[in-house]
Amino acid sequence: MSNENLREHTFDGIQEFDNRLPNWWLWTFYLACIFSIAYWVHYHTLGTGELPIEAYTIEQQVAAARLEAELAKNPVTDELLLKLAKEPAVVAEGAKIFKDPGKCALCHKPDASGLVGPNLTDAYWIYGNKPMDIYTTIRDGRPGGMLAHKDQGPLFIQRATAYVLSIMNTNVPGKPPEPNAKKQ
Ligand code: HEC
Incomplete structure (x- = not known):
């Protein structure tokens, strides 16, 4: 220097x-x-990298796909359906099905508070609120006007069930309990 x-x-x-x-x-x-x-x-x-939020979404989808594959191999049980209801990616798919104006939302309203069909967010259930009860309701339908969804395939029924489980007891104000429903 x-x-x-x-x-x-x-x-x-x-x-x-x-x-x-x-x-x-x-x-x-x-x-x-x-x-x-x-x-x-x-x-x-270029968009060749995954930003954290995308990486997170992909991770969730992978986890959901793994669970759904497991379900495809095994008989559906309460336990497996409850697991599905905790997977955000599955619940998100179920929400899409439910809120579709031509599907569940048509009779239960997009917020599930009930219209032709009962409010699915209250504590009153006609056919029970166990995961398999709901699965059976959605798959086979019920005599009071609930459509069967067998022809939509098992993934559809599982995802819709997961969504209904995820909103259970959120008590959205809406249709009062049906006279033949029991508190669960
Ligand atoms: C055409 C109208 C209609 C559509 C579409 C429909 N539901 Fe329903 N749902 C009903 C009616 C009516 C009942 C009550 C049936 C009864 O009392 O026997 C019902 C009952 C139910 C129940 C049982 C409620 C209880 O208290 O036990 C569940 C769960 C349910 N629906 C979920 C769904 C889901 C999920 C979808 C979409 C995949 C759907 N529903 C589509 C009309 C409909």
């Missing part, structure tokens, strides 16, 4: 050297620039 490197300005008698920045420091800076461009292109321009 010679005097040649002294910069011209002086503040309160303090002078400054004009030294080269150390190479190791410069390289951390250059690499950070290169990294940021690569990051931007990978995640935001």
Whole structure:
């Protein structure tokens, strides 16, 4: 550090050297620039990377697919249906089915508070609120106007069941309990 490197300005008698920045420091800076461009292109321009929220959604879908595959191999039980009802990706699929204006929502309303069909969020059930009761109701239908959904396949019935279980006892104000329903 010679005097040649002294910069011209002086503040309160303090002078400054004009030294080269150390190479190791410069390289951390250059690499950070290169990294940021690569990051931007990978995640935001080409979209080849998964942002955390996408990665999370994919993870949930994988978990849901694994459970659904397990269900396909085994007989459906209360326990397996309850597990499904805790999988956000399955419940989300079930919600899509339920809220479809031409499906469940047509008779139960999108919020499940009841219209032609009963309120599914209260504590009163005609055919029981055990997971297999609900599964059977959706699969085979019920004589009072509940349609059978056998022809929609097992995935449809499982997802719809998972959704109904997920909203159970949320008590959305709506249709009063049916006269033949029992408190569960
Ligand atoms: C055409 C109208 C209609 C559609 C569509 C319909 N439901 Fe129903 N649902 C009913 C009626 C009416 C009842 C009551 C049946 C009875 O009293 O026998 C019922 C009963 C039920 C019950 C039993 C309630 C209890 O108290 O035991 C469940 C669960 C149910 N529906 C879920 C669904 C789901 C899930 C879907 C969509 C996959 C759906 N329903 C589609 C009309 C419908």
